[in-house]
Amino acid sequence: MSAPRILLLGKDGQVGWELQRALAPLGELVALGRAGGTEPATGAPLVGDLADLEGLAATVPAVRPAAIVNAAAYTTVDQAEREPELAQRINADAVAVLAQAAARCGAWLVHYSTDYVFDGRGERPWREDDPTAPLSVYGHSKLAGEEAVRASGCRHLILRTQWVYGVRGGNFARTMLRLARERDVLRVVDDQWGAPTGADLIADVTAHALHRVLSAGGAADTFSGTYHLAAAGATTWCGYARYLVEQARQAAPDAGWRVQAIEPIPTAAYPTPARRPSNGRLDTTRLQTTFGLHLPPWQHGVARWVASVAPTLRCCAPTGTGH
Numbered sequence: 001m002s003a004p005r006i007l008l009l010g011k012d013g014q015v016g017w018e019l020q021r022a023l024a025p026l027g028e029l030v031a032l033g034r035a036g037g038t039e040p041a042t043g044a045p046l047v048g049d050l051a052d053l054e055g056l057a058a059t060v061p062a063v064r065p066a067a068i069v070n071a072a073a074y075t076t077v078d079q080a081e082r083e084p085e086l087a088q089r090i091n092a093d094a095v096a097v098l099a100q101a102a103a104r105c106g107a108w109l110v111h112y113s114t115d116y117v118f119d120g121r122g123e124r125p126w127r128e129d130d131p132t133a134p135l136s137v138y139g140h141s142k143l144a145g146e147e148a149v150r151a152s153g154c155r156h157l158i159l160r161t162q163w164v165y166g167v168r169g170g171n172f173a174r175t176m177l178r179l180a181r182e183r184d185v186l187r188v189v190d191d192q193w194g195a196p197t198g199a200d201l202i203a204d205v206t207a208h209a210l211h212r213v214l215s216a217g218g219a220a221d222t223f224s225g226t227y228h229l230a231a232a233g234a235t236t237w238c239g240y241a242r243y244l245v246e247q248a249r250q251a252a253p254d255a256g257w258r259v260q261a262i263e264p265i266p267t268a269a270y271p272t273p274a275r276r277p278s279n280g281r282l283d284t285t286r287l288q289t290t291f292g293l294h295l296p297p298w299q300h301g302v303a304r305w306v307a308s309v310a311p312t313l314r315c316c317a318p319t320g321t322g323h
């Protein structure tokens with residue numbers, strides 16, 4: 001049996017970077033970033049820029065993948081409030097193009113979405129079929145992307161995740177470790193709930209699920225749908241920041257820590273252009289039971305991430321901290 005081809009878009013993002021590793025054993029991986037690439041067999045140019053809708057539409061049949069995994073997205077939540085057209089183009093229009101191309105080729109589409117499709121009411125973890133009501137431009141654009149996938153008729157896995165951190169790219173965790181070496185006091189919102197989720201975990205779960213789907217032959221159709229994928233447990237951004245700094249102080253005691261206190265504040269005390277849901281908790285039961293997978297507590301992945309970045313903290317302490 002020849003190895004299936006998998007087309008990965010967004011290879012250089014937090015999740016895309018880990019997918020390059022996790023998807024490699026599943027088949028022949030064609031991984032594209034913004035700059036695109038060439039078709040391995042024919043040398044034909046391939047488009048990886050999601051803003052180029054025509055190029056994207058031509059790239060899928062050129063690769064003829066068994067599955068497309070789309071990790072590219074417009075993810076700057078506050079900036080999206082000022083750039084709604086661009087967010088819509090990348091997170092919805094390009095996704096519609098990919099989904100329609102997948103439907104035509106009979107390819108599976110794996111696509112990522114977010115807890116920000118919910119309005120954050122209540123305290124119960126959100127289930128996949130709960131009503132969506134985004135509060136932000138980013139959330140609206142991601143919901144439109146989901147809807148385009150469903151409307152295309154392609155077989156798909158829409159994986160909604162949240163609070164992603166990884167070894168590549170910017171994220172809340174990196175911001176907190178920087179601020180903890182620059183400031184005496186951090187003030188962090190304590191009334192928005194979710195689970196910090198590692199890009200490595202997301203990629204590994206994606207690979208397990210996709211392997212299952214690609215091995216299932218005609219029986220695979222029943223897997224098509226939406227799943228919540230997040231680490232277990234829940235905390236607030238403030239709880240997350242405290243855990244990060246505590247772990248980082250232990251892992252790199254000489255990194256020039258300046259912070260004395262991490263103060264919990266309400267959302268109202270930290271005004272941002274985009275509104276964010278108070279309750280982003282995701283119920284992951286469907287994913288775990290359908291694919292026979294287990295999602296570890298969020299602290300496990302965060303502690304590993306801190307251990308992996310600790311050496312860089314030691315050598316790169318900010319100036320002016322006495323270290």
Ligand SMILES: NC(=O)C1=CN([C@@H]2O[C@H](COP(=O)(O)OP(=O)(O)OC[C@H]3O[C@@H](n4cnc5c(N)ncnc54)[C@H](OP(=O)(O)O)[C@@H]3O)[C@@H](O)[C@H]2O)C=CC1
Nearest residue numbers: 012013014015049050051072073075112114161162163164
């Ligand atoms: N980050 C998070 O907290 C969460 C993310 N998600 C979803 O998970 C998925 C992966 O996110 P994550 O890896 O964290 O995001 P990142 O922002 O780390 O990565 C997104 C990647 O997409 C690329 N990209 C942006 N615009 C384009 C474009 N026009 N053409 C091609 N590539 C483009 C970015 O490139 P560049 O760096 O050059 O802009 C970047 O490499 C996304 O669908 C996101 O919506 C869901 C919940 C939480």
Ligand SMILES: Cc1cn([C@H]2C[C@H](O)[C@@H](COP(=O)(O)OP(=O)(O)O[C@H]3O[C@@H](C)C(=O)[C@@H](O)[C@H]3O)O2)c(=O)[nH]c1=O
Nearest residue numbers: 075077114115116161162163164172187188189237270
């Ligand atoms: C830097 C900082 C942020 N905050 C708050 C602002 C905000 O409410 C919260 C998180 O801020 P960030 O902007 O880092 O996180 P944000 O970009 O909103 O993260 C989101 O990204 C998108 C892509 C998703 O899909 C979501 O699941 C989620 O991960 O922390 C503070 O309270 N104090 C601070 O010092």
Ligand SMILES: [Mg+2]
Nearest residue numbers: 075076077078
């Ligand atoms: Mg952000």
